[in-house]
Amino acid sequence: MNLENKVAIVTGGAAGIGRFISLELARRGAKVVLNYNRSEQKANELVEEIKAFGGQAYAVQADISNYEDAERLVKEAISKFGTLNIVINNAGITDDALILRMSEDQFDRVINTNLKGVWNVSKHAAKPLLKSGYGRIINISSVSGVLGNAGQSNYSSAKAGVIGLTKALAREFASRGVTVNAVAPGFIETEMTKKLSQEISDAWSNQIPLKRFGQSEEVAYAVCFLASEEASYITGHTLEVDGGLVM
Numbered sequence: 001m002n003l004e005n006k007v008a009i010v011t012g013g014a015a016g017i018g019r020f021i022s023l024e025l026a027r028r029g030a031k032v033v034l035n036y037n038r039s040e041q042k043a044n045e046l047v048e049e050i051k052a053f054g055g056q057a058y059a060v061q062a063d064i065s066n067y068e069d070a071e072r073l074v075k076e077a078i079s080k081f082g083t084l085n086i087v088i089n090n091a092g093i094t095d096d097a098l099i100l101r102m103s104e105d106q107f108d109r110v111i112n113t114n115l116k117g118v119w120n121v122s123k124h125a126a127k128p129l130l131k132s133g134y135g136r137i138i139n140i141s142s143v144s145g146v147l148g149n150a151g152q153s154n155y156s157s158a159k160a161g162v163i164g165l166t167k168a169l170a171r172e173f174a175s176r177g178v179t180v181n182a183v184a185p186g187f188i189e190t191e192m193t194k195k196l197s198q199e200i201s202d203a204w205s206n207q208i209p210l211k212r213f214g215q216s217e218e219v220a221y222a223v224c225f226l227a228s229e230e231a232s233y234i235t236g237h238t239l240e241v242d243g244g245l246v247m
Contacts, residue, residue, distance in 0.1 A: 001191045001228040002031035006134065007081040008227070009073065011035040011064050011121055012091030014043035016190050017140070020216040021088055022046060024224050026055035030086065033077040034059045037091070056081075064091050065112040070120035074128065084128040089118040090140040094192070096151045107154040114158035115165070121168060123153075135178030136227045139166050140219075143186045143242050159184070163238050170236030179235040181226045184243025187213045209244030 008025050012018040013034040019042070026032045032050065034057055043059040050057040051143040058080050062073040078084055092114045095106045118139055129135035144152055145159025163182055170180040187193060187204050193213060195206075207209055223240050225231055240246050 001028055001224050001230060003086070003227060006030045006085040006089060007033070007077065007083050008086035009033045009035060009077050009084065009121070009125070010088040010090055011073075011117070012037075013088070013240070014039040014046055014059070016189060016192075017185065017216045017219050018088075018090040019046060020162040020220040021223050022057070023050065024217070024220040025086070025088075025227065026050045026057055027053070028224055029055075030227075031058075031081045033073075033080065034055070035062055035064065035073055035091065035199050036064070037061065037063050064117035064121055065109075067120050070117070071124045073121065074124040078128055081146075083132050084125060085132050085134045085137070086136045087121060087125045088128065088138050088140070088223060088227075089112070089121055090225060091117055092140065092158075094152070094155050096155065098151050099153050102153065110154035111158050111161075114155065115161040118162055118165060121242065122165070126173075129178050130173065131178045135173065137166075137169060137173075137178070137180040138223050139163075139180070139182045140223075141166070141182045141184040141238060143184050143240060143246050146184055146240065146246050149222075166238065167236045174235055175202045177232075179226075179232065181231075181236070182236060182238040183219060183222050183226065184238050184240045184242065184246075185219045186240065188216055188219060188241075189213045190216060207245065208242070209247065212243065214241060214243055
């Protein structure tokens with residue numbers, strides 16, 4: 001899965017699963033534009049880590065829920081590295097509550113980042129990708145968008161919407177050889193899941209056929225495969241990285 005000289009944007013690429021995606025892309029030779037919103041220190045530290053093993057990376061602050069910010073992100077990436085080949089729409093937030101308690105603002109914030117943000121970046125990246133001669137979009141959805149999850153009517157709606165958007169764009173871009181796929185992680189060991197009580201963690205682990213939470217690296221490997229030449233005949237697909245939870 002050699003990505004030598006490919007230019008990739010990773011939204012939310014400085015922390016969590018995004019950090020591991022950025023690292024794996026860089027290790028495979030991609031020039032990585034790390035997008036962050038508030039994690040400036042983490043972004044700069046990751047850029048230095050990538051440079052230390054001979055990779056190329058560049059950090060760009062942008063709130064991808066904002067249409068103009070998303071446009072600036074794409075333009076800065078192209079200005080820095082000359083082209084754009086791969087877009088990983090990873091940035092996302094949660095703001096959970098049962099619908100009886102969820103405010104309109106809670107719903108709107110999650111939809112605006114997790115769904116409209118994906119549309120914003122894809123919209124501005126479309127022309128450069130179609131012209132590049134090698135185009136990949138990988139959208140990070142979630143098993144919550146496949147199964148639904150109580151207390152996450154906003155998050156589940158957004159992540160289900162990402163799957164629908166993935167299929168629509170896959171059909172729009174297929175004639176130009178640009179593939180569009182989604183990855184739907186299950187329960188992955190991150191700072192977010194570490195906040196779960198042991199009782200809840202055990203309950204979910206028992207529902208997973210592989211009987212464990214996944215690692216961020218395992219999501220990153222799936223993303224790198226879909227970004228590679230080896231996945232050139234896969235488009236419009238949602239790859240569940242979930243230990244068999246949705247099976």
